[in-house]
Each structure stands twice: as structure tokens, then as C-alpha cells.
Amino acid sequence: MEKELIFGHQNPDTDAIGTAIAYSYLQNKLGYNTEAVALGNPNDETAFALKKFGFKAPRVIKTAANEVNKVMLVDHNEPQQSVSDIEKVSVTHVIDHHRIMNFDTSSPLFYIAEPVGCTSTILWKLYKHFNVQIPQNIAGIMLSAIISDTLLLKSPTTTSDDRQAVEALASIAGVDYAEYGLEELKAGTNIKSKSEEDLINLDAKSFDLNGKAIRVAQINVVDLSEALTRKSALLKTMETTSSTDHYDLFMLLITNVLDSDSVVLICGSNEAKNVFEHAFGEVHDSQISLPGIVSRKKQVVPQLTEAFNLEVNL
Amino acid sequence: MEKELIFGHQNPDTDAIGTAIAYSYLQNKLGYNTEAVALGNPNDETAFALKKFGFKAPRVIKTAANEVNKVMLVDHNEPQQSVSDIEKVSVTHVIDHHRIMNFDTSSPLFYIAEPVGCTSTILWKLYKHFNVQIPQNIAGIMLSAIISDTLLLKSPTTTSDDRQAVEALASIAGVDYAEYGLEELKAGTNIKSKSEEDLINLDAKSFDLNGKAIRVAQINVVDLSEALTRKSALLKTMETTSSTDHYDLFMLLITNVLDSDSVVLICGSNEAKNVFEHAFGEVHDSQISLPGIVSRKKQVVPQLTEAFNLEVNL
Numbered sequence: 001m002e003k004e005l006i007f008g009h010q011n012p013d014t015d016a017i018g019t020a021i022a023y024s025y026l027q028n029k030l031g032y033n034t035e036a037v038a039l040g041n042p043n044d045e046t047a048f049a050l051k052k053f054g055f056k057a058p059r060v061i062k063t064a065a066n067e068v069n070k071v072m073l074v075d076h077n078e079p080q081q082s083v084s085d086i087e088k089v090s091v092t093h094v095i096d097h098h099r100i101m102n103f104d105t106s107s108p109l110f111y112i113a114e115p116v117g118c119t120s121t122i123l124w125k126l127y128k129h130f131n132v133q134i135p136q137n138i139a140g141i142m143l144s145a146i147i148s149d150t151l152l153l154k155s156p157t158t159t160s161d162d163r164q165a166v167e168a169l170a171s172i173a174g175v176d177y178a179e180y181g182l183e184e185l186k187a188g189t190n191i192k193s194k195s196e197e198d199l200i201n202l203d204a205k206s207f208d209l210n211g212k213a214i215r216v217a218q219i220n221v222v223d224l225s226e227a228l229t230r231k232s233a234l235l236k237t238m239e240t241t242s243s244t245d246h247y248d249l250f251m252l253l254i255t256n257v258l259d260s261d262s263v264v265l266i267c268g269s270n271e272a273k274n275v276f277e278h279a280f281g282e283v284h285d286s287q288i289s290l291p292g293i294v295s296r297k298k299q300v301v302p303q304l305t306e307a308f309n310l311e312v313n314l
Numbered sequence: 315m316e317k318e319l320i321f322g323h324q325n326p327d328t329d330a331i332g333t334a335i336a337y338s339y340l341q342n343k344l345g346y347n348t349e350a351v352a353l354g355n356p357n358d359e360t361a362f363a364l365k366k367f368g369f370k371a372p373r374v375i376k377t378a379a380n381e382v383n384k385v386m387l388v389d390h391n392e393p394q395q396s397v398s399d400i401e402k403v404s405v406t407h408v409i410d411h412h413r414i415m416n417f418d419t420s421s422p423l424f425y426i427a428e429p430v431g432c433t434s435t436i437l438w439k440l441y442k443h444f445n446v447q448i449p450q451n452i453a454g455i456m457l458s459a460i461i462s463d464t465l466l467l468k469s470p471t472t473t474s475d476d477r478q479a480v481e482a483l484a485s486i487a488g489v490d491y492a493e494y495g496l497e498e499l500k501a502g503t504n505i506k507s508k509s510e511e512d513l514i515n516l517d518a519k520s521f522d523l524n525g526k527a528i529r530v531a532q533i534n535v536v537d538l539s540e541a542l543t544r545k546s547a548l549l550k551t552m553e554t555t556s557s558t559d560h561y562d563l564f565m566l567l568i569t570n571v572l573d574s575d576s577v578v579l580i581c582g583s584n585e586a587k588n589v590f591e592h593a594f595g596e597v598h599d600s601q602i603s604l605p606g607i608v609s610r611k612k613q614v615v616p617q618l619t620e621a622f623n624l625e626v627n628l
Contacts, residue, residue: 099419106619107413108429108611115422129443297422305420 001033004092005061005068007083008119009076010039011204014046014148014184017058018141019074019119022134023095026123027072029132034072037061039083043202045188045220049144052180053137053173064089075119077103080206095122097157098297102208117162118149124165139172144184151220152181154260157298185257189222196230196237200252207301209308212272213246216296216304218253224263227254228287231265235286238267248272255294262293279307315347318406319375319382321397322433323390324353325518328360328462328498331372332455333388333433336448337409340437341386343446348386351375353397357516359502359534363458366494367451367487378403389433391417394520409436411471412611416522431476432463438479453486458498465534466495468574471612499571503536510544510551514566521615523622526586527560530610530618532567538577541568542601545579549600552581562586569608576607593621 006024008016017038024036038058042050050057064071065088072093078101079086093110094103097119114122120142127134134142146166150158153166170177191199204217221227238250249268256262266276266286277283280290280303293299320338322330331352338350352372356364364371378385379402386407392415393400407424408417411433428436434456441448448456460480464472467480484491505513518531535541552564563582570576580590580600591597594604594617607613 097422099421100414100423100425101418103417104415105413106616108411109414109427110429111414111425111427113423113425115424302420309420 001031002070003033003035003068004070004072005037005064006034006072006074007037007039007058007061007064008074009081009205011201012038012040012046013043013075013203014049014141015119015145016075017042017046018049018145018148019095019123020058021055022120022123022138022142022145023072023074025135025138026127026130026132027093030130035059043188044190045148045184046144048187049141049148049184052184053140053144055137055141074123077101077113078207079103080208095119095126097122099301114161116159117153117155117157118146118165120145120149120169121159121162121165124169125161134169134172136173139169140175143169143173143175143177143180147177147181147184148188151255151257151260151294152178152185155295155298156292157295185220186222189220189257191219191221191227191230196233197241199230199234200238200241200250205296206247207304209305212248212275212308214272214304214308215242215245215247215250216253216300217251218255218296220255220257222256222258224254224256224261228263231287234265235267238265242267249276251276251300253290253293253296253300260292260294262290264288264290264293275307276304278310279303315345316384317347317349317382318384318386319351319378320348320386320388321351321353321372321375321378322388323395323519325515326352326354326360327357327389327517328363328455329433329459330389331356331360332363332459332462333409333437334372335369336434336437336452336456336459337386337388339449339452340441340444340446341407344444349373357502358504359462359498360458362501363455363462363498366498367454367458369451369455388437391415391427392521393417394522409433409440411436413615428475430473431467431469431471432460432479434459434463434483435473435476435479438483439475448483448486450487453483454489457483457487457489457491457494461491461495461498462502465569465571465574465608466492466499469609469612470606471609499534500536503534503571505533505535505541505544510547511555513544513548514552514555514564519610520561521618523619526562526589526622528586528618528622529556529559529561529564530567530614531565532569532610534569534571536570536572538568538570538575542577545601549579549581552579556581563590565590565614567604567607567610567614571608574606574608576604578602578604578607589621590618592624593617 020036024034027034063085064083207214242250249272252265253262334350338348341348377399378397521528556564563586566579567576
């Protein structure tokens with residue numbers, strides 16, 4: 001069987017890396033020949049989870065077509081979030097829980113998307129569907145992915161499927177998910193050791209919204225005010241990056257994983273900032289508090305998409 | 315529960331209409347409030363199948379947003395094959411077996427695609443997944459859809475899943491699938507009663523291939539030479555339609571459903587015809603024989619897509 005690579009999005013998080021590992025295990029059991037790789041190194045939270053369950057970080061690739069003809073994607077579909085030469089390979093399988101955008105194929109493929117909190121929740125259902133037993137360490141990394149994406153089941157993206165998956169996987173992995181989950185989330189909140197550039201790239205995704213290039217980064221913390229002591233340095237780095245990479249809007253969500261609140265720092269063109277304010281309210285001094293907003297996918301991107309579409313119709 | 319419409323593609327075939335009916339039944343059992351509708355009247359083959367299993371033709375809609383906010387798609391995803399105002403409604407569910415192209419959403423959704431011969435084969439697996447019993451008439455219309463799309467399991471798109479589904483559904487429906495299948499396919503081959511305009515629109519899909527507008531129509535017959543007595547009239551109508559609707563290339567596959575061979579009639583710009591010839595060989599007098607070619611999706615569109623992509627790189 002021809003080898004295929006499996007990977008999640010750029011700036012990988014625990015879902016991108018954990019689900020790639022767990023999907024590769026399943027697909028190999030089903031007769032495929034796959035290797036889980038990553039488009040970047042694990043962040044602190046993911047490194048914590050990998051270590052906890054005895055995994056090494058997947059090999060990092062910059063391009064895919066030099067190795068394989070076919071790939072499988074997890075936790076993303078938009079080409080600008082994928083491997084740099086995605087247009088040179090065939091995508092044969094996707095499992096994802098995001099909107100579908102600019103994802104074009106020339107042939108039919110396997111594609112499973114569900115609006116659940118985490119890709120590993122879909123994967124957990126696939127394991128059941130194919131009647132494949134989940135090993136303890138695979139269950140642990142899938143559990144870690146769901147805890148990460150749902151902020152320990154507190155994000156509004158959380159569904160009853162995510163809750164069921166967490167309970168079932170925690171039982172297989174042999175951990176108390178509430179206790180382990182808090183440790184895992186806290187492992188990702190150490191911002192002291194990181195430069196501003198690290199912080200704005202840690203978990204950042206690009207979106208094409210009606211022709212505008214939007215960058216939405218997110219960092220998790222346990223103390224918003226501590227993070228905001230670095231506000232001016234963060235904004236300066238965001239502005240430099242926006243200028244280099246031609247973003248019309250750069251948003252940094254600083255999310256308190258204990259309280260489920262966020263503060264957003266924002267920079268960009270006046271036009272793009274106006275659209276942002278149309279969706280989220282007035283920005284003061286490049287900053288806005290968004291209580292209860294923790295999900296880029298459910299509470300930020302759809303609202304921005306609508307606002308940018310509206311803008312063109314004005 | 316807010317009402318949603320379920321429909322297949324324009325110029326509906328037995329998969330588009332039959333799977334919409336059968337998916338609506340399943341979704342309503344699962345607690346959704348859906349109605350199966352269609353983007354056109356049933357063709358002769360579909361009308362035969364509907365009558366055989368006691369269904370009325372679904373209501374035909376021209377637009378969706380005047381009735382509902384949300385829709386579910388079967389057997390297609392490309393917007394130019396969908397309802398005219400697809401951009402005004404939210405797509406919440408898709409089940410399909412085609413490539414994904416120009417399908418963009420602002421929010422996550424349920425999307426299931428598999429490279430199998432027919433959407434009803436995926437649906438048959440969904441019924442099993444949700445443990446919902448398939449009524450006899452629903453099994454009959456799903457069986458009809460698979461027979462239609464796979465040309466009675468002879469198309470190269472046919473997979474082992476399609477074969478399993480046909481056997482299981484025929485058993486529930488209480489028919490001999492080989493005998494019923496031949497009757498069904500033959501019911502769709504009566505071209506005598508149809509105008510040239512009818513014939514080129516019966517089962518026609520548009521594709522955007524690297525910026526070129528391509529129309530690929532297909533008719534099923536039991537006698538190729540009989541169909542070719544109308545060649546010049548068919549070509550004239552294809553040329554008129556291409557000019558009105560601005561197609562760069564118009565192909566008509568005339569497929570013998572008994573022998574699994576096709577003859578293609580073709581008109582379009584010299585540039586587009588050159589690309590076609592690059593993919594399929596030399597065209598003589600606007601005509602080419604393609605033995606063994608019966609599947610637009612697997613044997614025509616990917617080859618054309620590649621040829622048109624290559625063209626731009628020359």
C-alpha cells in the first residue's frame with residue numbers, strides 16, 4: 001500500500017498533533033500505510049500531553065510532495081492552514097470539525113466533518129464504527145485533544161458527543177479527566193518564557209474573509225492582567241508581522257482558561273477595524289474585553305465572516 | 315425544530331431524488347424537521363422508480379431562502395449545481411460522493427463524503443449507524459438510486475460497499491435487483507419521445523475547470539447508432555446552448571447501458587477542444603468513441619480537470 005502522510009494544521013495544537021497520531025493508528029489497523037507528522041513543533045500543552053502518554057513529538061515536515069503523492073488531513077481543510085505544497089498532493093481523507101473553505105479536490109474523497117468540539121471526538125466514533133480497540137496511550141492523547149479544544153468541556157463548542165468521548169477515553173486511559181485536564185491546560189499557559197513573536201504565532205490561523213487577509217491568534221493564560229503587562233510589546237510585534245505578511249487585520253485572543261473570558265488585542269487597517277467593531281463592539285486603545293468568548297471557531301470567525309460579507313454589500 | 319429542505323442537484327437523477335426522500339425519512343426519525351424537495355422534475359428512469367415504490371415526485375423548488383434558513387444537500391456540493399439562491403441559506407448537512415469544489419461555509423457542519431458509487435450507499439450505512447429500520451419503499455428507492463448511478467454495478471465507480479448495499483436493500487425491498495435493475499435502466503433510455511433540447515439537459519452538469527465553463531451532459535441508450543442518427547441536430551442544439559450560456563466546452567456522453575460504452579459529441583472553442591483531445595484523443599467530425607467510459611465523475615471530470623490545469627501551465 002502506497003504510503004500517505006497524516007497531519008493537522010500549521011501551528012499545531014493538541015488536536016492537530018494528537019488526532020494525527022490516533023488517526024494514523026486507526027488507518028494502519030484498517031490496512032492503510034500512514035505516518036503521522038506535524039507542520040510544527042508541539043506547544044507546551046501538547047508536549048505535556050505527549051510526555052504524559054509516552055509519545056515522541058511527530059516528525060516536522062515543511063513540504064509533503066517530496067515524500068508522498070497522497071495525504072490525509074485532520075483538524076483543518078483550508079489550504080492556507082495546511083502544508084505549503086498542499087496543491088501538489090492528493091487529499092484522500094479529511095476528518096475535521098471546522099467550516100469548509102477553499103477546499104477543492106479533483107476527485108471524490110473520504111470527508112467526515114461534524115460540528116463537535118474536537119476532531120478526536122469524531123475519531124472516537126470512527127474507532128467504534130470500525131470496531132477497533134483504542135490502546136491506552138492513544139486514548140490518552142485523544143482525551144488530551146478534546147480537553148484542549150473544549151477547554152475542559154467549558155467552551156460553547158462542546159457537545160454531548162464530546163462529553164461522552166471524554167468519559168469513555170478517560171476510562172480507557174485510566175486518568176481522572178477533571179484533574180488531568182486542569183494540569184494539561186495549565187501546562188499551556190506559561191507565557192513568561194516566551195517572546196512576543198512566539199506568543200502571536202503559538203496558535204494562529206489565517207482566514208480569507210471576502211478578500212481580506214485576517215489573522216486570528218490565541219493564547220491561553222491563567223491571569224489576564226499579567227498578560228496585559230506585555231500589551232504594547234505584543235501590539236508592536238503584531239503590527240510588524242501584519243506589515244510583513246500583509247494582514248488586513250490581526251487579532252490576538254488572550255483567553256483565561258479558568259474563567260472562560262477573553263481580552264482581544266487588535267491591529268489592522270481602519271476599514272478592517274471598523275468591520276471588527278461592527279461585529280464585536282467598540283475597541284479602546286487597541287483592546288476589547290469579550291466576556292464568555294473563548295472559541296475562535298464558533299464565537300469569532302462566523303461573526304467576522306458575516307461582518308466582512310456585509311461590508312461588501314454596503 | 316426549525317424546518318429544513320433536503321435536495322439533490324439540478325437536473326435531478328434517481329440518486330438526487332431518491333436519496334433526498336430517503337435522507338429526509340432518516341433525519342425526521344432522528345428528530346429533525348425536513349422535507350425532501352427537488353430542483354426539477356424526475357426523468358423517465360426516476361419516474362419509473364418512484365412509481366414502482368409508491369412515491370409521488372417531490373415538490374419542485376426554484377429557490378430555498380423564501381421558505382427556510384437551513385438546507386441539507388445530497389449528491390452534490392458545488393454551488394453552480396445547487397439551488398439558485400444557495401448562498402442565501404445555511405447548509406447544515408451534506409452527504410455526497412463527488413469531489414468538493416467551491417463549497418464554502420461560514421460555520422462547521424455535518425459533511426459525509428465517500429468515494430463510493432452512489433450517495434444512497436453512504437445513506438444505507440448511516441441507517442445502520444443510527445440503528446434506524448429502513449421501510450420497504452425507502453429501501454426500494456435507495457436501491458433504484460444505486461442501480462442508476464452504478465449502471466447496475468457495472469460502472470467503474472462501483473465499490474464493494476455499493477454491492478453490499480444493493481444486496482441488503484433488494485432484500486428489504488423484496489425485488490430481484492438484476493431483473494428490476496434492467497427494467498429501471500431501460501425506462502431511462504427512451505430518447506425517441508424527447509427533443510434535442512430535452513436530451514442535452516436531461517442529466518447535465520456544469521464545471522468550472524481552471525476558469526473555463528464546461529458542460530457535461532449524459533444520456534443513456536440501448537442502441538448507440540439509433541441515437542447517432544440525431545447527431546447533427548444534437549450538435550446544433552449544443553452549439554446554440556453554448557453560445558447562450560457561455561460554455562467553453564459542451565460534451566454529450568451517449569452511453570450504452572447494456573455494453574458500458576460511450577460515444578461523445580463535442581462542441582466548443584478550439585482551445586478547449588484541444589485540451590479535451592489532450593485528455594481523450596483525437597475528435598473526428600465532432601465525435602469520439604470512448605469504449606468502457608461510462609462515468610462522468612470518475613472517467614471524465616478528473617481527466618478534464620487535469621488537462622485544463624496543465625493547459626495553464628504550458
